[in-house]
Amino acid sequence: MTLRFPFPVRFALPPVLAASLRRLSILSRSSSSSSPTPLLSSDHRPPLFLRPPVFAASRTDLHDFRRWAESLALAAGPRLSASDGGPDAALLRRELAWLVEDATVAAASESGVGEELRLRVELEELYRLWRARIEERRPFQYIVGCEHWRDLVLVVKEGVLIPRPETEMVVDLVAEVEGFEKGLWADLGTGSGAIAVGIGRMLQEGGRVFATDLSPVALEVARLNVERYELKDKIELRRGSWFEPLRDVEGKLMGLVSNPPYIPSSHIPGLQAEVGQHEPKLALDGGEEGMDHLLHLCEGSASALKSGGFFAFETNGDEQSEFIADLTSTKLGNFFHSIKMISDYAGIQRFVTGFRR
């Protein structure tokens, strides 16, 4: 028994992680006053999977929770997916399994009958969290405080964009660039730091990523993720708008990547509730045509990149990609060459890449 559940369980975190968790709780509290988005009361707490398992519940209790949560999911799924393309019942059930995975210590099915389970939240809190998922459409990733992205587990919270599966490919595009391991890179509008961490992990001696963001909440979350993956010496976080914080490395960058806000303003009200009502507008709204920031990035890249430097931008897809590809190969054709559009795995032309002449 004691082998399965070594009680009393102490929350043993590596010092780095413990320190960064403390910092997260302090800073997010202080930033909540300056942030336009009202932050929820639970927001300063670390992600579920990093909390100490100091609560207990019986196996039956957890079983009851699952049954209740599942019936809620089955009832709500068809309605949510039909109304605004929200999650269907199958996705909600997967999310429920992941929630339990993050909230419990051992896989619930592995141990015998009648044992107590160790939980990272109170059982009542688990009920509250799931109700918020279904009724308030709070994104699952904000509820558990993390998103699995590539082979990473990234901390996220309200105020920072949840990294999307499509964006995983940006890291692959970078890895194809010859000699990328030793170059200077910039991830503009880094958000949770997903792309920067993905690139940072592949870099070698001399390689470095500058990750910028305008939002202090995003930078704090990014800092936590950078520290969790021990990349402080590879990734430098800088606050500011797009190229502003990068004046000192102008013309020296080997590569620029960005997943800028690209949704046309008029589409924002029609977004699925998880996105439109909970994620930061700052990270979504790309202006009237959705391309305000993309255009700025294209123009800025000409002076930020060194000769032979590479860029990869995510776009809203097809039409935007065509526009950006056309712009960079004609009007800005003096600066760039080998412009390509690259499809995501759903077949949408999602990325535009190219090189500085």
Add this chain to the structure above:
Amino acid sequence: MARALLRWASFTSLETSSRLPFVLLPRTLNTRAPSLSFSSSTAAAASNYLHLSDDQLMAQCDMDTFKASGPGGQHRNKRESAVRISHRPTGIVAQAVEERSQHKNRAMALTRLRTLLALKGYYCTHLIYEIHILVRKAIDLDGYIPPSELLQILPAKSTIRGKDVGPQIGPNNPKFALGMQALLDLIFAVEGSVSETAKLLGLSTGALSRLILSDDSLRVTVNELRTSKLTMRTQETRLLFFTGSMASSTLILSISNSVPSMPKLRLCWTMQFHTPHVGVTKLDHWCKLLP
């Protein structure tokens, strides 16, 4: 023709198992071909996709994420992390939805693809006709020595498993598929007898059964092999051909019966093939070689 030659070239560069007898599975049959030939100059050796690295195997696959309606990207919260890969040379499709990132779903789908490839056997390819067929490897049971891939998936108590083999590899390890493939070859060679297989592997029948039960798809395939009446008595005919579809079975049969130099075949088994996790049930057709 160029495509076929290309494929031939890529196959011969692989680590291939011993040359196998083979029959043809038409994919895009070239009707202008003068005749069908079985000479070894036009036949590729059976190729084993399982020996490819993840990157090499992925390069033979198309990947998609279930065409989402709408623009995706920032518009959506989590829909496209589910991944489906289809293996171009064989048409086998594997998918994964349950992992929490696209990256991991891709890795899981690739592991499943390996499993599906292992369950079906080895691929023989005809140089000219771009034709594929699956066979099980014929095994000489006298003096049988299991390959190291098979030894690795055996429990430590096996008497033929040396100390140098390392820890036992379980179903979640990508290398499990290779061991499973060799195990199925052996079970097939002994006409589905689990006890005889156990003896050859230095295990008790119970221990081997537990190994077979440890993986759902392995269990299903072994049961299919055992319950079928297809196992044959002589070395020459101990061969099953997976043909993929009824249409290709019919085509193979008509070719085999009209070309004198072809081995004679008979359609003998239609198997309901349920792919776990994918929820797809389809019919596979098998032919057997007549003496």
